[in-house]
Amino acid sequence: MSLSEELERYLEPHGYRLIALRRLAGGASQEAWLVRVRDGSQERDLVLRRDMGGALSSSARTRGEEYALLTAAHTANVPVPRVLFEPLTVEGREAFFMEHLEGETIGRRLVRDQAHAQARLLLPAQTMQALVRIHDIPLRSVAFLGTARGPQDLIAALERDLDACNEGHPALELGLRWLRLNAPPLERAAVVHGDYRVGNFMVGPEGLRGVLDWELAHAGDPDEDLGWFCVRAWRFGRDDLPAGGITTRERMLEAYRNAGGHAVTLERLRYWEIFGNVKWGIGALTQASRHLRGEELSIELAVLGRLAAEMELETLRLLAETEGA
Template sequence: MSTDAAPPHLVDRLLRAIGRVEPRIRAVTELSRLTGGASQETWKLRVAGVERLDEVLILRRVPNDVMIVDQIGPEAEAAAIRRATAADVPVPHIRLELTPADELGRGFISDFVAGETLPQKIQRDPAFAPARSRFARQCGEILARIHAVPTDGLDLLPTLSAASQVDNLRRVYAGRNRPNPVWELGFAWLEARIDRIAQRRVLVHGDFRMGNLMIAPDGIAAVLDWELAHIGDPVEDLGYLTVNSWRFGAIDLPVGGVGVLDDLLDAYHAAGGVAVTRDEVHFWRALGTMKWGILSGELARAIGFSAVTLERAVIGRRSTESELDLLDIIEGIEP
């Protein structure tokens, strides 16, 4: 691996930016792009320097010519990660935040955390058996820490109640101008129960699930992808973790396809989390299922600057799977 595939200016600008906090670094020896989203980019880089310095770092950035849609932005993401770090949540340590003078766009550079994010490998590889055995309980413990993070000063994060999320999702759905009886039933089911949902306000990760957790053989090494963080109800994270799409085929194990709900909730409560009922989890699981189902359908369409790709089209077709999942939740036959 080398830096040959990177934009010609990126290596020089990265080296200059990193030098602000680590003057021992003398070269970027490897640089590769890990993911390609509509807005944010993630790059893995290896740096070398004096005193045999050799480190691997991660760059997350939004290029200057890209606008952000439905995300909080890297400044708010970094603020949430720093606050989580102080609360002993396993997250990548942020080394620096980009400034306009760096000419790299908006974003930050963090430590690289080794591990695996591919759900199917985590579910099946014997090497991850210890991690699987404690996954649900560890998720509960980590979420309790996240939800206990003080929210004062996190002014960049939006506040999203259950009602506001249902309203926002309905607007997205209405904008498609494609009536769907399953989604209509789902909105009616949610709206009939929304008054019974608590209006707590804590730090919510917003996308806590298998695929956004770096897993080592002995357990969760880091919580990644904080771009949907917000202030809201803590049960949102618990419910979203159990959405069927994030079980990756192991539908009888609600927690990431490797654990059971009782272990998750027991560990969450034991670690200081609020008392949670299954009805609350089911409500947020239904809302999470609808969000993923409706929004994944949007991935098959060109939205603003984003081009339709084969990957987006394939994800878009999976919207119908979420419809079936929602019907199971409403009928009460979903574990």
């Protein structure tokens, strides 16, 4: 049975008739399909989010868990696409439907294009307000996330992922060693989005419309999300604005506090920024390995492997800065 036939059979009991199906560009970790349906006399677009071959990391969430996370986030007034129906399996892969949000997600456009200049002024406050709401989601409502993982647990998972790539990367190994030796205590536990950055936001002229891509969510230190926001790759060339290419680290932390978040020092932020660069370096290698192992043949995944060198260089730069301070 083809994908379209399976979806037709699934959607019919929900009162929808399938009209068209198109795979959306992007999505190196999960597939996204634009599904046009008819509901009585009206047409509407839905999005089907489905597993690709392999996994983004050893800690990646299932689609059923991502569905539950989006449900909890919506309840907490986080701007997210609303999930629909219930999780399903299509062609042997886990999936779920959600509403389609219009807007822009491409990071380099959001941080550079004049068309998004007004949104850039609004995004620092809006993204931090949404992040505080994420960190306030009751952990009991997403109990499948398990016990909060501190830095040592996360580092162990990264070491396993790097070992699975079966390649030597001394700069990343040095970064992991530094992270182990300098790990801060877990002072508070919260829902951590795990991939909170420009590129995973749906943005319109009025700013933030939705927070996307929850497959790396876990229970842990909320400061991890702030450090990830500052990883160099997510600035898309705007290194003058190190927090996502839209603001400074200091203004980001101020916006987070103003939204009701806890105070975070620049020293603690630096730790998690180094962690984020090491994490993405290993993540890029893991993505390329999915292609090389034949789990998901994709030029995009293969190309991602070269980004590891950029993350290695940034890790060494940050370590030199930190140790020389």
